[in-house]
Amino acid sequence: MxxxxxxxxxxxxxxxxxxxxxxxxxxxxxxxxxxxxxxxxxxxxxxxxxxxxxxxxxxxxxxxxxxxxxxxxxxxxxxxxxxxxxxxxDPSTDAPELRDTGLLKLHFGALGTPDDVRALGEHQREVREERLQRFLEFEAQYDGRPGQEHQLLTLRLGQAYERMFAAFWQQVADSAEDLAEGRVGSIELRFLADEGERG
Amino acid sequence: MxxxxxxxxxxxxxxxxxxxxxxxxxxxxxxxxxxxxxxxxxxxxxxxxxxxxxxxxxxxxxxxxxxxxxxxxxxxxxxxxxxxxxxxxDPSTDAPELRDTGLLKLHFGALGTPDDVRALGEHQREVREERLQRFLEFEAQYDGRPGQEHQLLTLRLGQAYERMFAAFWQQVADSAEDLAEGRVGSIELRFLADEGERG
DNA sequence: GGGGTAACCGTCCAACTTGTACGGTGCAGA
DNA sequence: TCTGCACCGTACAAGTTGGACGGTTACCCC
Missing domain, CATH: 1.10.10.10 (Winged helix-like DNA-binding domain superfamily/Winged helix DNA-binding domain)
Structure with a gap:
């Protein structure tokens, strides 16, 4: 210091x-x-x-x-x-970091059982949905005083973010078996399908 | 240690x-x-x-x-x-963290000028699109050997993630003026609109 | 074959960061 | 009055960090 x-x-x-x-x-x-x-x-x-x-x-x-x-x-x-x-x-920033132990466990998923992966997916989905819920409640507390718009926007991003992760983990849970058998192609990642067409 | x-x-x-x-x-x-x-x-x-x-x-x-x-x-x-x-x-994990200085700058955006916010949005969108590009190239390098499916899935999430952030920052750039004038409501956050209907 | 350079491989350590424990103040309700 | 909790701050041992350093091997170009 x-x-x-x-x-x-x-x-x-x-x-x-x-x-x-x-x-x-x-x-x-x-x-x-x-x-x-x-x-x-x-x-x-x-x-x-x-x-x-x-x-x-x-x-x-x-x-x-x-x-x-x-x-x-x-x-x-x-x-x-x-x-x-x-x-x-100054619009430049350090490289953003994402410290998510769940993703790390998924990364190493092949070293465990499909049940591990399913349990991970389900638990992470719950966690993400709880966070989403909290973020939705926060938005309700906003009082419309000027000067808070930027925070509100980051909050909205947070909501979208949690929704995306919840959907992702749900799919992970649903496809744990497929994954273990090498059928990653069958996972559509629907949660981002609509995004792909954004231009 | x-x-x-x-x-x-x-x-x-x-x-x-x-x-x-x-x-x-x-x-x-x-x-x-x-x-x-x-x-x-x-x-x-x-x-x-x-x-x-x-x-x-x-x-x-x-x-x-x-x-x-x-x-x-x-x-x-x-x-x-x-x-x-x-x-x-063990499906439980520590609270995930997201260290993104860009979001922090946006959080404090009201203390700067709309131009700052627009420049931030544009720059961050570029950064995110470069990362997305890199992640897309990584996927092309995957050789289909078994045991890599889980990593591939995290990579796909990374792609969706970067896409979402790119879209978010684009909107931030587009709406910097509106934001400064308190019209946060006019920002639709289209990039998550389709998500909202997920069950 | 010699010289340069880049990747490979590891150690060291001063400066900095972190969590936790601690110690006190003021307020509100039983 | 007492008790508990929120308020407010300090201290420091233990752990972490990044960058400097030093040596080895492979490769390429002359």
Whole structure:
């Protein structure tokens, strides 16, 4: 943490602070848990270390409460806002990662039994449907205040995403036997068939 | 690395070794780079440390070449195979993660300009289409040898996945202005419309 | 055959990250 | 008043990371 390079957690801290005004690390932690955390966990220790570092770099400033909980509020500086906006304006990103142990188990499926694969498919479908359900509920909570449209869009993507995975895993479960017998061709992957015609 | 708990990298080492027979850490590194690595990077240092640890746990055994490169080959033991198969047979998994800086930038899109969002959308669409292209080429390389069906299925999912993201980002680019003016409702997310009717 | 270079193979380690344990404050309800 | 829970933050041991380094073999071109 002694380097001057900004990492993703830095921009989360800057972005949340820019949006919310005075923000404690605890606020940051909750913000992440309730939004970004659903697809990208940040260990909370980092959300305490990072704002400190950003203050040293002049991108945030802080003031602490005198009494009581002595909470420490961070605010974004002009330099911080500039750094954040430069990041936003740069469309390039690191290679996206997808850490899905279920897919890894499927990858190695041939080393197990068809029953393993079917059970995996069914369980993963359930998990994905629960997540979908949660995401649908989140959308209902949106209150239409301006400034949330972009989040809403990521939420919609999340919904589509979970739907796609649920459909995928359902097919995996349905075709576990076929797969084991080498008939991968018979799996149509219907869930993406309509997509193929998009032009 | 002194604990006895197995992590994902452990199962990758066990699985690849089970499938390939005698395997060096370097082989492991290449295997990961050419398959799993496209959605889940494992630092190579871990692929050297992990087999050593697994040998200490009795799940792998090794023998080293005498001369030349003194390569160290690992093989799976019965205990190792058992541990791996138990893992495969367990359909539960850790919460999947999706580390996508592009989505994060979109999340904070309201703090930037519509042009930022459009540029982001266009760039991300390109990136996704390149990945899709690569995945389509991979499929052409499959030789139909048995035992690869499960990988092929994950590859197909990867293709659907990239297609979906490409379509999503295209829409983001197309609707950057609408978004900035609060008209998120006008974004149909066509790319998932057909999905919605799935039972 | 010699020289260059690229792929092969592995180790090391300083810097960084992570999870977990801990310790305290303030509020609300029993 | 007491008890529990949400709030708020720190500390640090253990583990992870990426990049530098160093040697070997195969191959190609001259």
């Amino acid at each position: 002694s380097t001057t390079r900004l990492v993703v957690a830095s921009y989360i801290a800057l972005g949340v602070t820019a949006r919310r005004g005075p923000t404690t690390s605890y606020d940051l932690k909750r913000y992440v848990a309730e939004s970004i955390g659903y697809f990208w966990q940040i260990p909370h220790a980092q959300l305490y270390a990072e704002p400190q570092r950003l203050e040293d770099l002049g991108l945030l400033r802080s003031r602490s409460e005198e009494g009581g909980r002595r909470r420490r509020f961070f605010e974004i500086t002009d330099a911080g806002r500039e750094a954040f906006e430069a990041w936003l304006a | 002194s604990t006895t708990r197995l992590v994902v990298a452990s199962y990758i080492a066990l699985g690849v070794t089970a499938r390939r027979g005698p395997t060096t850490s370097y082989d492991l590194k290449r295997y990961v780079a050419e398959s799993i690595g496209y959605f889940w990077q494992i630092p190579h240092a871990q692929l050297y440390a992990e087999p050593q640890r697994l040998e200490d746990l009795g799940l792998l055994r090794s023998r080293s070449e005498e001369g030349g490169r003194r390569r160290r080959f690992f093989e799976i033991t019965d205990a190792g195979r058992e541990a791996f198969e138990a893992w495969l047979a």
